[in-house]
Amino acid sequence: MNFDDTPQEAAFRTEARQWIAANAPKQYEAELSKSSLGRISLKKDDIVEVGKAWQKKKAEGGWVCLHWPKEYGGRGATPIEKVIWQQEEGVYGKLTQPFQIGEGMCGPTVMAFGSEEHKRHYLPKLASGEQIWCQLFSEPAGGSDVAGLRTRAEKQGDNWIVNGQKIWTSGAHYSDYGLLITRTDPNVPKHKGLTMFFLDMKSKGVEVRPIKQANGMQEFNEVYFTDVVIPDSQRLGSVGDGWNVSLTTLMNERMSIGARLATGFPEIFEFCSSLMTDDGPAIDDRATRAKLANWAVRASGLKYTSYRAVSALSKGERPGPENSIGKLVAGVMLQDIAAYAMDLQGAAGVLTGAAEEEAAGQFQQMLLSAPGTRIAGGTDEILRNIIAERVLGLPGDIRVDKDVPFNKIPTRGR
Amino acid sequence: MNFDFSDEQKQMRDQARKFLAEKCPPKAVRAVLDGNAPYDKDLWKGLAEMGFLGVAIPEEFGGAGAGHLELCVIAEEMGRALAPVPFSSTVYLAAEAILLAGNAEQKKKWLPAIASGQAIGTLALFEGKGNPSPDAIKLAASGGSLNGVKKPVPDGAIADFAVVAARTGSTGRDSDVSLFLVDMKAGGVEARALTNLDPSRGQAELAFKNCKAEPLGASGEGWSVLAQMLDRAAVLMAFEQVGGADRALEMGRDYALDRIAFGRPIGSFQAVKHMLADMYVSATLARSNCYYGAWALSTNASELPEAAAAARISATQAFQHCAKNNIQVHGGMGFTWEFDCHLYYRRANATALGLGSLSYWEDALIDRMRKRNAA
Numbered sequence: 135m136n137f138d139d140t141p142q143e144a145a146f147r148t149e150a151r152q153w154i155a156a157n158a159p160k161q162y163e164a165e166l167s168k169s170s171l172g173r174i175s176l177k178k179d180d181i182v183e184v185g186k187a188w189q190k191k192k193a194e195g196g197w198v199c200l201h202w203p204k205e206y207g208g209r210g211a212t213p214i215e216k217v218i219w220q221q222e223e224g225v226y227g228k229l230t231q232p233f234q235i236g237e238g239m240c241g242p243t244v245m246a247f248g249s250e251e252h253k254r255h256y257l258p259k260l261a262s263g264e265q266i267w268c269q270l271f272s273e274p275a276g277g278s279d280v281a282g283l284r285t286r287a288e289k290q291g292d293n294w295i296v297n298g299q300k301i302w303t304s305g306a307h308y309s310d311y312g313l314l315i316t317r318t319d320p321n322v323p324k325h326k327g328l329t330m331f332f333l334d335m336k337s338k339g340v341e342v343r344p345i346k347q348a349n350g351m352q353e354f355n356e357v358y359f360t361d362v363v364i365p366d367s368q369r370l371g372s373v374g375d376g377w378n379v380s381l382t383t384l385m386n387e388r389m390s391i392g393a394r395l396a397t398g399f400p401e402i403f404e405f406c407s408s409l410m411t412d413d414g415p416a417i418d419d420r421a422t423r424a425k426l427a428n429w430a431v432r433a434s435g436l437k438y439t440s441y442r443a444v445s446a447l448s449k450g451e452r453p454g455p456e457n458s459i460g461k462l463v464a465g466v467m468l469q470d471i472a473a474y475a476m477d478l479q480g481a482a483g484v485l486t487g488a489a490e491e492e493a494a495g496q497f498q499q500m501l502l503s504a505p506g507t508r509i510a511g512g513t514d515e516i517l518r519n520i521i522a523e524r525v526l527g528l529p530g531d532i533r534v535d536k537d538v539p540f541n542k543i544p545t546r547g548r
Numbered sequence: 549m550n551f552d553f554s555d556e557q558k559q560m561r562d563q564a565r566k567f568l569a570e571k572c573p574p575k576a577v578r579a580v581l582d583g584n585a586p587y588d589k590d591l592w593k594g595l596a597e598m599g600f601l602g603v604a605i606p607e608e609f610g611g612a613g614a615g616h617l618e619l620c621v622i623a624e625e626m627g628r629a630l631a632p633v634p635f636s637s638t639v640y641l642a643a644e645a646i647l648l649a650g651n652a653e654q655k656k657k658w659l660p661a662i663a664s665g666q667a668i669g670t671l672a673l674f675e676g677k678g679n680p681s682p683d684a685i686k687l688a689a690s691g692g693s694l695n696g697v698k699k700p701v702p703d704g705a706i707a708d709f710a711v712v713a714a715r716t717g718s719t720g721r722d723s724d725v726s727l728f729l730v731d732m733k734a735g736g737v738e739a740r741a742l743t744n745l746d747p748s749r750g751q752a753e754l755a756f757k758n759c760k761a762e763p764l765g766a767s768g769e770g771w772s773v774l775a776q777m778l779d780r781a782a783v784l785m786a787f788e789q790v791g792g793a794d795r796a797l798e799m800g801r802d803y804a805l806d807r808i809a810f811g812r813p814i815g816s817f818q819a820v821k822h823m824l825a826d827m828y829v830s831a832t833l834a835r836s837n838c839y840y841g842a843w844a845l846s847t848n849a850s851e852l853p854e855a856a857a858a859a860r861i862s863a864t865q866a867f868q869h870c871a872k873n874n875i876q877v878h879g880g881m882g883f884t885w886e887f888d889c890h891l892y893y894r895r896a897n898a899t900a901l902g903l904g905s906l907s908y909w910e911d912a913l914i915d916r917m918r919k920r921n922a923a
């Protein structure tokens with residue numbers, strides 16, 4: 135049990151710190167440190183463009199996808215070095231948001247199932263942010279039930295012809311490539327007829343339609359496929375093995391631990407420390423302190439849980455589904471914290487404008503965005519199922535469609 | 549960074565688990581709970597023989613000299629097994645007090661006796677309702693003798709010696725408090741066992757009447773030693789709580805797998821699964837906070853006060869949460885005396901109060917975080 139850096143870790147930290155001090159886009163520091171969930175945006179500049187510039191600079195210095203092998207654009211760093219980098223990158227890490235799906239999910243899947251040629255061609259550009267990747271899994275009829283997806287891919291010579299629709303695709307509107315799971319055989323049970331591909335998002339027949347979200351922003355999209363041609367060489371894994379390939383993707387998502395998980399705690403602690411109420415500073419109030427303490431131990435618990443996972447990873451152990459607790463805990467926290475901060479603002483809590491209100495409207499935006507956190511990437515309920523079944527070993531839910539050929543599953547005509 | 553116990557420490561945990569599984573089955577806990585004995589003397593002797601009582605006591609004082617990380621893993625197992633022995637009062641409180649503030653002679657007298665299982669110690673801090681506070685200490689010390697009443701005192705009726713917090717001044721400052729050592733067999737103190745929520749661990753009232761006592765540490769330093777003691781004990785107790793929480797979660801999980809209703813194991817119903825998943829989340833958060841506390845304790849880091857409060861809060865919540873929902877998963881059987889669920893429920897709620905209540909530690913955590921932020 136040791137929290138201190140080893141001499142090597144300390145040297146790495148110093149190197150990272152010095153590089154960041156010399157290269158970070160400091161003009162955005164103040165804006166970034168004020169932005170929390172739901173409002174990571176810059177006033178004057180496009181956040182994706184600023185992010186790409188930062189990513190490019192980091193890539194030139196060898197500071198992207200740190201745990202990836204060097205030949206694929208990484209640094210060959212240890213899991214702990216990656217965590218150290220994230221600690222040092224601090225607020226500038228918020229600029230990496232457009233690249234996280236690529237780094238955390240698409241890249242590792244290509245690394246596991248792509249040809250050597252593909253890996254050398256695509257991964258370095260993914261790592262450097264030159265090309266952004268998105269993940270095309272969810273569909274209108276397959277959200278939590280991902281294996282219920284209907285997008286069809288049919289073999290035609292050396293190509294596959296894809297028709298269908300994806301939804302909730304984060305960043306599709308600025309992505310260059312996508313990781314796409316399709317149904318290639320509807321005559322077998324749902325998990326067995328799936329196949330994974332990657333494709334150029336500028337392919338003919340791909341149409342991206344932004345979705346306006348409940349929080350007023352537009353981060354995810356519907357993606358329509360009309361006779362889109364994908365060469366068989368862009369298949370990842372065997373035909374019919376798409377479900378297993380997707381599990382690799384999801385497992386890698388869990389391995390991208392130490393990731394920046396917003397809980398809202400630093401924001402509410404700072405807010406309560408500075409807010410004056412009629413009875414003095416909010417943080418002197420008994421009820422407020424009890425709430426803060428509860429959130430504090432959840433935030434620290436998550437932080438140290440991720441450190442435990444990193445320690446396991448650095449010993450060669452594979453972090454398991456127990457890391458599902460992160461988003462489950464953080465999502466509810468964000469929602470509760472936002473509501474409480476607004477409660478402290480009283481009637482003025484209703485105002486959302488950025489300039490004139492307490493904390494510049496950040497909690498209002500957090501409140502509006504938090505429901506998305508509790509749904510995207512596995513709803514709270516799906517995460518509880520995962521913990522119950524894969525960690526605690528409880529029986530799976532009764533699945534009436536599990537052994538039925540996909541095209542015989544009742545749909546009520548929808 | 550390595551945020552895990554070492555292989556040797558894990559081996560020690562396994563050894564303790566095996567030992568306790570054999571020597572401290574639920575039947576042994578029930579024997580004390582039912583009032584057949586004030587504590588499990590055989591188990592206490594066995595713990596001494598295994599070297600567990602003196603694991604953090606230096607070798608020169610008869611201990612194993614291993615350290616506090618080792619004590620943490622043993623504490624976890626003691627909590628898991630609900631060991632009905634005065635371990636927390638003797639080891640987390642009395643031994644730590646002597647290690648922190650005792651002079652050479654006091655160390656020589658009491659530490660080997662603790663390690664060998666010959667002396668049970670405790671801390672006499674509380675005087676009725678309320679949380680730890682210098683103002684709440686009224687018991688008077690003058691001319692080396694104590695007058696006043698302490699309650700509740702954990703394991704007070706079976707203790708051989710007590711560390712007593714007493715008032716030695718009236719300036720209204722923390723320095724009005726001093727610590728004393730009282731040999732319970734030397735007279736001047738009367739112990740009366742009190743009924744309590746968790747009879748597997750005793751609580752008592754100690755009435756001091758012109759009781760001769762020797763100072764422990766410098767006069768006026770009592771509160772600062774107590775504050776350190778409470779932080780250290782909070783981490784150790786948090787490990788007990790996490791051990792208990794884990795066991796309660798396992799009991800609930802096992803029952804949910806075994807019990808059939810509506811033609812299927814009740815663990816296949818989402819209402820039950822989600823309840824168990826939430827218990828797992830609490831227990832995991834608590835364990836992670838405890839690991840941080842263990843690190844701070846073992847290195848005596850400046851982060852200890854904050855880490856201890858976080859571990860204490862998180863572990864208290866987790867144990868209470870797991871123990872109450874374990875009963876819920878068990879349904880009617882969980883509410884019987886016969887099933888062991890209530891043993892964990894009792895222990896969870898008793899340990900939640902012993903070192904100061906949840907709200908006390910919540911308050912402390914926020915104070916400490918503010919202090920750090922201001923620095």
